[in-house]
Amino acid sequence: MGPGGSQEAPYALKDGVAAGTYHVICDAIIIQSVDVTFDLIWRRGGTDMPLATWTEHFDPLSGGRFTAQAYEIDQVAPAIDYQSGDQFVFRYAGANTTSTQAFIPNGDGASAMGRIPNITLPK
Secondary structure (H helix, E strand, O other): OOEOOEEEEEEEOOOOEOOEEEEEEOOEEEOOOEEEEEEEEEEEOOEEEEEEEEEEEEOOOHHHOOOOEOOEEEEEEOOEOOOOOOEEEEEEEEEOOOOOOOEEEOOOHHHHOOOOOEEEOOO
């Protein structure tokens, strides 16, 4: 993801989520230096309620290598009081780069020397 854009992955919730720690794994291929803002969002009826937001800087690997770089973090967030139609959304946006593909989540898993992005919800 590069400047001015964002990507999001919504998930239709089936139940509430307890307050606690979300474990986020988002290994990625970095093409160019980039600052990425990550958001965990609770969406209800078109209204987004932020659960957690943070920013991380990434630099490409040396020597022109484009394998996945490991990235994981724990983020504390409040409970989600579930209602039918609620969504949990993972969103990320890139800034401070000229490439539209500076940050690419690793959808290739181990074949790109990384893990498939995933989030473990609090229990």
